[in-house]
Amino acid sequence: MNILCNSYVLCYLQDEKNQVMSILAYIDFHWNDYKLRWDPNVSEAFDATYSSRFIVNYDGEVQQNPPGIFRFICKVDVTYYPFDTQTCFLKMGSWTYSGNYINLDFMLSQIIENLSHSSLFSFVAGVKGHPVNASKLPYGENPGSYMLNESIDLQVYLHNGEWDLMNTPGTRVVTPFGDSSYHELYYYIRIRRRTLAYGINLIIPSLVISMMTVLGFTLPPDACEKITLGEQNHIILKQASYQLTYETTLMLRFLRNQNVDTQ
The missing domain is CATH 2.70.170.10 (Neurotransmitter-gated ion-channel ligand-binding domain)
Known part of the structure; x- marks a missing residue:
C-alpha cells in the first residue's frame, strides 16, 4: 500500500x-x-x-x-x-x-x-x-x-x-x-x-556595564563617584537580568551571613 x-x-x-x-x-x-x-x-x-x-x-x-x-x-x-x-x-x-x-x-x-x-x-x-x-x-x-x-x-x-x-x-x-x-x-x-530584542535588552546593557566598569578604574580610590558608579552598574545589571526570556538557576545566595548553596 x-x-x-x-x-x-x-x-x-x-x-x-x-x-x-x-x-x-x-x-x-x-x-x-x-x-x-x-x-x-x-x-x-x-x-x-x-x-x-x-x-x-x-x-x-x-x-x-x-x-x-x-x-x-x-x-x-x-x-x-x-x-x-x-x-x-x-x-x-x-x-x-x-x-x-x-x-x-x-x-x-x-x-x-x-x-x-x-x-x-x-x-x-x-x-x-x-x-x-x-x-x-x-x-x-x-x-x-x-x-x-x-x-x-x-x-x-x-x-x-x-x-x-x-x-x-x-x-x-x-x-x-x-x-x-x-x-x-x-x-x-x-x-x-x-536578535533585535536581545540586542536592546541584553547586548547593549552589557556593553554599557563593561564600559562603566572600566571607567571606574580611572577614578581615584577616595572619589565618592566611584561608589555611585558601582551602584549604577548594579542597577543596570538587575534591569538587564529581568529582560531574560526565562529564569536562570540561582547559584548562590547570602542568608544570615552564611553562604547557602541552592539548586
Whole structure:
C-alpha cells in the first residue's frame, strides 16, 4: 500500500531550557484501498451518515487529516547565542509493517515526479504568494532514499515572534532489513533567532556595564563617584537580568551571613 504524507505546520514553540520543540500541525495521509471502491452510478439506497475520521471516495482514495501537538527533543546549541541557528527534526515511520506492506513517501515527491522525469526534479510552489524552489536529490546509497529541500507545506503557517523559519528540508530513508526494508520520513526544521530584542535588552546593557566598569578604574580610590558608579552598574545589571526570556538557576545566595548553596 502506497501512503503519501504531507505535513502542514501552523506554529511552533521552542523550549530552550528543557530542549523541547512543540509544533501545532496536521498531517495529510493519502492512500488507495481497492476494497473501498464502489460504483457512484448505483441508485440503491445506502447509509452514508456513519461518523468517520476518514474521507473515502468511490475510486478507493482515502484521506485522513489528524491534527495534533507534537513534542520532540531538540538539542540546543548556544555557542553563538543570541546569533544562533537551531535545527530540529521529527521522524515518522512504521515499526510494525515493512516497506513491502506500507510504502511511505512524501506527497511532494510525487508532485515533482509528475512534472519531470530527469535525475533532478524542480518546480516552483507558492507559499503564501512567495515562490519557493523545491527539488529532489538522491540521498545515501540505498535505492529509494532521497532528499527534499522543502518538505513541509507552509500555507497556514503563523510567524513566530522570537524565531525566523529558514527552511524545512526532509529526507526519505529506506533501511534494508533481511528480505524487506523499512521506510522513514525525516522532517527538519531550521530556525534562526531574532536578535533585535536581545540586542536592546541584553547586548547593549552589557556593553554599557563593561564600559562603566572600566571607567571606574580611572577614578581615584577616595572619589565618592566611584561608589555611585558601582551602584549604577548594579542597577543596570538587575534591569538587564529581568529582560531574560526565562529564569536562570540561582547559584548562590547570602542568608544570615552564611553562604547557602541552592539548586
